[in-house]
Amino acid sequence: xxxxxxxxxxxxxxxxxxxxxxxxxxxxxxxxxxxxxxxxxxxxxxxxxxxxxxxxxxxxxxxxxxxxxxxxxxxxxxxxxxxxxxxxxxxxxxxxxxxxxxxxxxxxxxxxxxxxxxxxxxxxxxxxxxxxxxxxxxxxxxxxxxxxxxxxxxxxxxxxxxxxxxxxxxxxxxxxxxxxxxxxxxxxxxxxxxxxxxxxxxxxxxxxxxxxxxxxxxxxxxxxxxxxxxxxxxxxxxxxxxxxxxxxxxxxxxxxxxxxxxxxxxxxxxxxxxxxxxxxxxxxxxxxxxxxxxxxxxxxxxxxxxxxxxxxxxxxxxxxxxxxxxxxxxxxxxxxxxxxxxxxxxxxxxxxxxxxxxxxxxxxxxxxxxxxxxxxxxxxxxxxxxxxxxxxxxxxxxxxxxxxxxxxxxxxxxxxxxxxxxxxxxxxxxxxxxxxxxxxxxxxxxxxxxxxxxxxxxxxxxxxxxxxxxxxxxxxxxxxxxxxxxxxxxxxxxxxxxxxxxxxxxxxxxx
Amino acid sequence: xxxxxxxxxxxxxxxxxxxxxxxxxxxxxxxxxxxxxxxxxxxxxxxxxxxxxxxxxxxxxxxxxxxxxxxxxxxxxxxxxxxxxxxxxxxxxxxxxxxxxxxxxxxxxxxxxxxxxxxxxxxxxxxxxxxxxxxxxxxxxxxxxxxxxxxxxxxxxxxxxxxxxxxxxxxxxxxxxxxxxxxxxxxxxxxxxxxxxxxxxxxxxxxxxxxxxxxxxxxxxxxxxxxxxxxxxxxxxxxxxxxxxxxxxxxxxxxxxxxxxxxxxxxxxxxxxxxxxxxxxxxxxxxxxxxxxxxxxxxxxxxxxxxxxx
Numbered sequence: 001x002x003x004x005x006x007x008x009x010x011x012x013x014x015x016x017x018x019x020x021x022x023x024x025x026x027x028x029x030x031x032x033x034x035x036x037x038x039x040x041x042x043x044x045x046x047x048x049x050x051x052x053x054x055x056x057x058x059x060x061x062x063x064x065x066x067x068x069x070x071x072x073x074x075x076x077x078x079x080x081x082x083x084x085x086x087x088x089x090x091x092x093x094x095x096x097x098x099x100x101x102x103x104x105x106x107x108x109x110x111x112x113x114x115x116x117x118x119x120x121x122x123x124x125x126x127x128x129x130x131x132x133x134x135x136x137x138x139x140x141x142x143x144x145x146x147x148x149x150x151x152x153x154x155x156x157x158x159x160x161x162x163x164x165x166x167x168x169x170x171x172x173x174x175x176x177x178x179x180x181x182x183x184x185x186x187x188x189x190x191x192x193x194x195x196x197x198x199x200x201x202x203x204x205x206x207x208x209x210x211x212x213x214x215x216x217x218x219x220x221x222x223x224x225x226x227x228x229x230x231x232x233x234x235x236x237x238x239x240x241x242x243x244x245x246x247x248x249x250x251x252x253x254x255x256x257x258x259x260x261x262x263x264x265x266x267x268x269x270x271x272x273x274x275x276x277x278x279x280x281x282x283x284x285x286x287x288x289x290x291x292x293x294x295x296x297x298x299x300x301x302x303x304x305x306x307x308x309x310x311x312x313x314x315x316x317x318x319x320x321x322x323x324x325x326x327x328x329x330x331x332x333x334x335x336x337x338x339x340x341x342x343x344x345x346x347x348x349x350x351x352x353x354x355x356x357x358x359x360x361x362x363x364x365x366x367x368x369x370x371x372x373x374x375x376x377x378x379x380x381x382x383x384x385x386x387x388x389x390x391x392x393x394x395x396x397x398x399x400x401x402x403x404x405x406x407x408x409x410x411x412x413x414x415x416x417x418x419x420x421x422x423x424x425x426x427x428x429x430x431x432x433x434x435x436x437x438x439x440x441x442x443x444x445x446x447x448x449x450x451x452x453x454x455x456x457x458x459x460x461x462x463x464x465x466x467x468x469x470x471x472x473x474x475x476x477x478x479x480x481x482x483x484x485x486x487x488x489x490x491x492x493x494x495x496x497x498x499x500x501x502x503x504x505x506x507x508x509x510x511x
Numbered sequence: 512x513x514x515x516x517x518x519x520x521x522x523x524x525x526x527x528x529x530x531x532x533x534x535x536x537x538x539x540x541x542x543x544x545x546x547x548x549x550x551x552x553x554x555x556x557x558x559x560x561x562x563x564x565x566x567x568x569x570x571x572x573x574x575x576x577x578x579x580x581x582x583x584x585x586x587x588x589x590x591x592x593x594x595x596x597x598x599x600x601x602x603x604x605x606x607x608x609x610x611x612x613x614x615x616x617x618x619x620x621x622x623x624x625x626x627x628x629x630x631x632x633x634x635x636x637x638x639x640x641x642x643x644x645x646x647x648x649x650x651x652x653x654x655x656x657x658x659x660x661x662x663x664x665x666x667x668x669x670x671x672x673x674x675x676x677x678x679x680x681x682x683x684x685x686x687x688x689x690x691x692x693x694x695x696x697x698x699x700x701x702x703x704x705x706x707x708x709x710x711x712x713x714x715x716x717x718x719x720x721x722x723x724x725x726x727x728x729x730x731x732x733x734x735x736x737x738x739x740x741x742x743x744x745x746x747x748x749x750x751x752x753x754x755x756x757x758x759x760x761x762x763x764x765x766x767x768x769x770x771x772x773x774x775x776x777x778x779x780x781x782x783x784x785x786x787x788x789x790x791x792x793x794x795x796x797x798x799x800x801x802x803x804x805x806x807x808x809x810x811x812x813x814x815x816x817x818x819x820x821x
Contacts, residue, residue, distance in 0.1 A: 308710060329712030338710075346710050349703035351770030352696075360700055361711040363693040370692050 010035045010166050010197045011056060011087070015065035018051055018221075026051050029065070029223045031216055033166060033197050038188050040208040040229070041201045043218035044241050044461075044494075050092075050170050052218065053201040057089025057168045058082030070165070088159035089168040094151050098144035102126065102137050106157045126157070133160055134190050149180035156187055167191065168199040173207055174295050185211040203293060205234050205498055219243050234498065242490050251466030252445045257285035262320075263453045264336070264422050266305045269314035274300035276477030277314070282422065282453040287444065289464035289485065290457045292474030293497055298457045299341060300477060302424045306331050306338045319421070332361050335421035339412050339428060341457070343404075347411040353396035355381040358414040365418060384413035389439055405436025412440065416447070423447065424455040429463065441467060461490045475500040525815040526763050526779045529808065533786045541793045549793070551671060557785045558674040559584075559733035563752060564759040564777040565682045566729030569689065569722045571760050574702035574769030575622070575629040577723060580730040580756060582640035583614045584749025587734030589644045592653035592744020600660035607735035608728050614640055615727015619720030629723070637753070644746040653744040664740025674736045681732065685725075686774045698722060702769025759784060762812050783808065 009032040018026040026048040033039050033056070041049040054060045056067070058079040067074040069085045079089070096105050103122040106129070112121045123139040130136055135153050143151060152172055159167050169188075173181045188198045188211055202208050208215055209229060217224040217240040224240045265281040274297040282288045292298045304311040307326030316323045318334060331337065340346035348357050359366050359377045366377040378395055385393050388409040392402075399410055412428065425444065429437040444467055448454055458464050464471050465485040473481040473496060480500045483493065521528065537544040554561075563580050570577045587607035595603030614636075622632045655661075666673045689695035700708040701715045708715050730749070738744045759780030765772025787808055791801050 327712070328710060329714075332712050340707075340710055345704070346706050349700050349707050349770065351703035351766075352699055356696055356699070360696065360708070360713070363696055367693045370694060372691055372693055372696065374691075 008035050009033065009068075010037075010070060012068040013056070013065065014068070016052070016055060016062045016067070017064035018048075018055060018060055019063045024221060026055070026062075026218075026221045029218070031223065031226060033199055034213075035165070035197055036192055036195045037214065038192055038198045038200055038212045040212035040215035041199060041218065042203065042205060042208055042215060042237060042241065044203075047218040047241070048221040049201050049203075049218050051221075053168045053170050053199055054089065056082075056166070056199060057087060059089060083162055083164070086163060086165035087168070088162065088164035088166070090152065090155045090159070090170065090172060092171040092174060094148070094155055096143050096151055096154060098142075100143060101139065102141050102143060102146075102154055103139040105143055105154050106161050108158070110161065125161075129157060129161055133157065133194075135187065147180070149176055149183055152176075152184060153187065156191075164196070166197045166199065168201070170201045171203070172200075173202060173204055181207060204501065205237055206501075209234060209237075217241055235495070238491055238494050238498070242494065251463075252442050254287075254467070254469060255285070255445065255449045257283055257448070257469065260286075263318070264305075264455075265317040266301075267315050267317075269301060269304045269311055269316070270477075271300060271304035271309045271311050273303065273309045274477045275304040275309075275311070275314075278304075278474070278477060278479050279314075280455075280472055280479055282455055284421075284453055285448050285451045286470065287448045287454045287456055287468045289468035289471035290455065290474050291461055291464050291471050291493060291497065293501060294459060296474045296497075296501075297477030298474050299426050301474065301479075302338055302426065302455060302457060306336055306424060308338065328361075332418070332420075333364075335418070336424075337361070337415040337420045337422070338424035339415045339426060341426035341430065343407050343411045347414075348399055348407060350400040352399070354385070354390070354399050354402075354410055355395045357399055357410060358384060358417055360414065362418050380417055381413075384417060385410075388413050388443060403433065403436075405432035408432045408436060408440065412443065420452065422453045422455070424457065426457045427459065428456070429458070429460070461493050465490065465493070473497060473500060521815060523764065525812050526776060526783055529812055530779060530783050530786065533783070533790065537786065537790050537793070540790075543793055544789075547670070549789070551675070553782070553785050553789050554675045554678070555672040557781050558672070558678040559737045560752060560755055560759065561678050561778050561781045562681050562729050562733045562736075563726070564756040564763075564781050565678075565685050565774045566722075566726040567756045567760050568763075568765055568772055568774050568777045569685065569698055570629075570726050571757070571765055571767065572689070572702045572769060572772045573698045573719055573722045574705065575719060575722060576757070577615075577618065577629065577633050577726045578753050578757075579614070579618055579633040579637035579640055580726055581749040581751060581753040582637040582644065583611050583727050583730035584734040584737075584752055585644040585746050586614060586640050586647075587611050587731040588738045588744045588748040589648040589653065589746055590744075591735050591738055592655050593647065595655045595657065595660045596653065600655065600657050603655070603660065604663055604735045604739060607738070608731035611731020611734070612724055612728040615724040615730070616720060618727065619723035622723065623716040623719055629719075641746065648744065648746045650746065654742060655738070655744065656742050661739050661742050664736050664738070664742075674740070677732070677736065681729065682774050682778055689774060694718070694721070699770060702771075704770070755784065758809060762809055783812070 011033040013029055013031050016026065016029040017024065029052060041052055043049045051060060055062050058077045058081060061077060067077060069087060097108065103126045106126055107122050112119045126139045135157060137150060137153060143154065156167065172184060176184065191198055200208060200212055212229045214226055214228055215232060216226045217237060219241055227236065261284045262281050263284050267279045269275045269278045278301040290298045303309040305316055307328050316326065318336060355378060358381045366373050381395055390406050390409045399407060415423065429440050444454060456464055456468055465488065468485050471483050471485050472479045473483060481496060543549055567577060587610055590610055591603040591607035594606050618633055618636050621636065622629045664674055668676055689698065697713050697718045700713060701718045705715055734749060737748065760777045761767055762783060763776030763780035765776050784805065787805050791798055
């Protein structure tokens with residue numbers, strides 16, 4: 001086992017850029033990952049930190065620039081080659097085989113065999129590996145039975161079994177408790193002590209500050225700065241993440257709601273999926289934002305209110321009357337709808353034309369004795385296509401061939417077909433082009449002006465501040481604060497979120 | 512037309528093109544092919560399979576598979592013959608589709624409550640249904656030689672067999688249901704994207720149960736026609752028909768992944784398979800080559816529709 005002396009670069013990235021179908025997501029990134037270093041990658045959602053991690057690990061290929069790994073130019077860089085050169089990646093979703101044991105997973109693909117017949121040396125090999133690395137796990141335990149922290153150790157052991165000298169960890173702590181995070185940090189320090197490097201991708205700034213040697217901040221696909229951790233404060237990172245002088249499309253002016261007539265109130269909503277006692281209220285004509293970090297339970301709170309997930313506790317009051325047994329069909333009937341965040345998986349049916357997609361939740365209205373009234377349906381669908389400027393503007397267009405922005409317009413149109421009173425919009429402008437984004441923003445404001453109550457969920461803080469009249473901050477499935485969007489900027493909101501994030505984490509039970 | 516549109520056209524209508532080619536070829540090779548009698552016979556012989564394939568289309572569009580329709584056919588055959596002998600011939604004919612509907616509903620309920628893949632569930636229920644049919648018939652043939660029983664399979668209205676009229680009516684009703692009704696929309700949505708369908712407030716389990724119930728009903732109806740025609744009920748009836756029905760559906764171009772398809776496609780699939788058989792008969796070709804040819808034609812059709820798709 002040869003380990004490069006500490007301080008020499010393990011990976012040198014020069015001018016790395018990545019584009020997905022013509023859209024540039026990472027530009028001109030130049031950085032060194034030193035041997036024996038824990039290097040943090042931080043940035044807002046969509047800043048490109050995970051993308052960069054995946055480029056280093058060979059999962060994405062860079063469309064420009066070059067990588068040099070241990071002094072050798074990396075060519076044909078894919079996960080297999082990366083591993084052969086000592087670079088391993090630990091994904092956010094762990095890539096283990098749940099039904100196999102710890103030892104079988106660690107040596108998956110590099111089993112000890114003679115003529116294809118396995119030799120039962122795995123447990124011994126694992127014992128050796130664990131002794132030298134300081135991790136301890138039961139080699140015969142089945143992976144599915146282990147907590148996530150242990151599963152991550154298996155991933156690390158797996159990388160070590162292949163003599164990985166650089167391990168990229170993509171958001172490894174997102175489902176860990178505080179105690180488990182500490183364990184993982186200890187593991188990273190052990191790797192560093194052996195002269196190995198860790199690339200630590202995370203949106204938990206405290207975690208990054210606790211363990212790294214250097215931190216690279218990314219914003220909108222560009223490298224902002226690389227800090228030495230010892231000389232850096234959290235506020236430095238936040239201001240680097242946000243930058244100054246944003247060039248955003250302007251938001252439409254906010255119309256003040258006419259009357260403060262509460263149409264939806266939720267009290268102490270809990271669900272098995274992640275709502276932990278959330279309470280909120282929305283008035284007619286009001287746009288209310290939900291802001292939280294990834295995994296904070298924003299969508300889960302909305303899903304429990306609307307009846308997409310079963311709530312185990314709490315109550316919903318809809319237009320002054322309790323709404324107890326909630327279902328999606330009943331909510332749609334009562335004018336309470338939710339535009340889901342993932343248009344491909346949860347929103348549209350790609351095998352169905354535009355018109356049929358739009359009317360799907362409203363077939364009761366557009367039918368008589370079970371037979372669809374094609375005329376009424378077409379008329380309303382055409383209005384919506386026109387209203388949102390969907391292109392191509394074809395009633396029976398093949399939605400699977402539409403651009404992301406136009407698919408999103410169809411999806412929002414689908415849920416506005418019956419003029420709902422309350423609309424939950426979950427990431428309404430995710431992955432859409434500038435034009436569609438602007439049209440969607442205008443439509444949201446028009447809806448509010450016409451008296452519709454809107455709950456706006458977005459991981460773009462900027463978007464919520466630009467559109468909402470009021471906003472709630474969400475952490476660990478609860479509402480932790482209410483803010484006035486006009487008196488806050490992205491930096492203060494982000495600082496508040498990181499503040500509550502620490503607090504929420506401490507309260508989580510140690511698994 | 513660009514090359515791309517031609518390719519798309521070929522893919523969409525592969526089954527019709529192959530039928531046309533086969534018909535022209537058979538017309539040249541044999542004088543007896545393009546006679547009204549031969550054509551009506553083809554339809555008549557394949558009416559039961561076409562009925563089953565029509566309903567199987569809905570199951571597959573909704574993302575399922577039904578391997579038990581052959582056994583439901585056997586149950587229908589045995590019970591209608593037994594009821595015709597011991598109760599009343601008309602009652603026997605009526606009860607075959609009713610029993611089919613009940614068994615199909617059982618399939619649907621088992622699949623949705625146990626949350627198992629329909630492929631597995633219907634292999635199991637297939638054995639159970641077949642087993643019951645064997646026990647009920649005591650493994651024996653049940654001959655029913657009564658005009659009140661055989662009219663359905665042998666009678667004609669005008670020049671055309673009643674069985675063909677039944678098939679046309681059944682396929683037309685299912686086509687209407689798929690294209691014009693709320694139920695049809697829901698069937699497509701369940702197979703196209705179940706999660707999105709659930710979030711649209713659709714009770715997807717009910718839709719799945721309904722498609723299996725219809726497949727059962729169709730198998731029962733088909734068995735009534737077939738038993739009435741040969742005036743004999745037996746537990747080995749319908750063996751292998753589930754695979755023929757599925758082959759016809761896929762051959763017609765209905766997506767095996769669900770969400771896309773049409774009833775006429777499955778009827779066309781049945782016809783294509785039937786024409787190959789018919790060709791062997793009227794040309795007096797060596798029947799040893801029949802399976803080989805059928806397999807090659809299926810492979811060709813699948814190849815055309817998959818060609819160019821990535």
